[in-house]
Amino acid sequence: MPRTLDAELRRALAERIRFYNELGIYDFYRRGVPAGADTVVADLEVQDNQPESGDEMSPRKATAVAMPVAVEENIFEVIAPKPEQGVSDPAKALKIIREDLGDCTRCVLHRQGRKQIVFGVGNPKAELMFVGEGPGADEDQQGEPFVGRAGQLLNNMIKAMGITREQVYIANIVKCRPPGNRTPEREECDTCSPFLMRQIAVIKPRVVVALGAVAAKTLLAMNASMMQLRGRFYDFRPAGVRSPDWDGCKLAVTYHPAFLLRDPRQKGEAWKDLQMVMRELGLKAPEKATQ
Numbered sequence: 001m002p003r004t005l006d007a008e009l010r011r012a013l014a015e016r017i018r019f020y021n022e023l024g025i026y027d028f029y030r031r032g033v034p035a036g037a038d039t040v041v042a043d044l045e046v047q048d049n050q051p052e053s054g055d056e057m058s059p060r061k062a063t064a065v066a067m068p069v070a071v072e073e074n075i076f077e078v079i080a081p082k083p084e085q086g087v088s089d090p091a092k093a094l095k096i097i098r099e100d101l102g103d104c105t106r107c108v109l110h111r112q113g114r115k116q117i118v119f120g121v122g123n124p125k126a127e128l129m130f131v132g133e134g135p136g137a138d139e140d141q142q143g144e145p146f147v148g149r150a151g152q153l154l155n156n157m158i159k160a161m162g163i164t165r166e167q168v169y170i171a172n173i174v175k176c177r178p179p180g181n182r183t184p185e186r187e188e189c190d191t192c193s194p195f196l197m198r199q200i201a202v203i204k205p206r207v208v209v210a211l212g213a214v215a216a217k218t219l220l221a222m223n224a225s226m227m228q229l230r231g232r233f234y235d236f237r238p239a240g241v242r243s244p245d246w247d248g249c250k251l252a253v254t255y256h257p258a259f260l261l262r263d264p265r266q267k268g269e270a271w272k273d274l275q276m277v278m279r280e281l282g283l284k285a286p287e288k289a290t291q
């Protein structure tokens, strides 16, 4: 009988596997279930019971753990080969991921009023990717990320970097609108983000910009405040995806455009983040048109 793992343990295992992936270790072998397999739970000491929404959180402590020996079969999905692997055309590979997603019912968001799945939009070979939190009402209506007011601001931010929206790729951590635009739950992020990880692995950007704390914390699997997260690059490899021909990319964190609409005084800080990204990509801001 397959044993069911609770969400926290599942996440901890996924994280542990991600850590091994980062070390270049992809192959894991399943031993028989030993007597007293429940000790797996005790062995796996992951301290992450911080509140979900608070901004001031200490970085998660990654504790040394024994590699668990008895886990439910599908936990290994995070490193199993994906159907798009080996497809060299990124547009086709993205289509395969979209088909794999199907009319998704993997989390509760599918029955909480979503009109449609908002997969992602843009250049399948983009050097720069933006990742937001989840679709709002406009995005849910139109099936495209960042098309509402926050999207207008994101477009302006992209333009200020000297590039166009069509040159980049834009997606979200969750692909279905959370009701009332609430913050997506950890479980929803964990269920949906593997598809985003696969999109990133196909596009192979040079830089990913995480817009806001939900995107940053999910992509980096790390609990920290925006103040702690911004202002530097992270080496990033999408979790759970084998990318033998790609070394990963840089990831920067900046404020979510919706936050900047609420607190425009932070736009200068966001611009500093984007300038750091521009330097990395060798981009120059367009000269201001003379009045």
Ligand code: URA
Binding pocket: 132, 133, 134, 135, 136, 139, 144, 145, 146, 147, 148, 150, 151, 172, 258
């Ligand atoms: N906010 C997001 O995080 N994503 C969108 O697509 C729109 C608004």
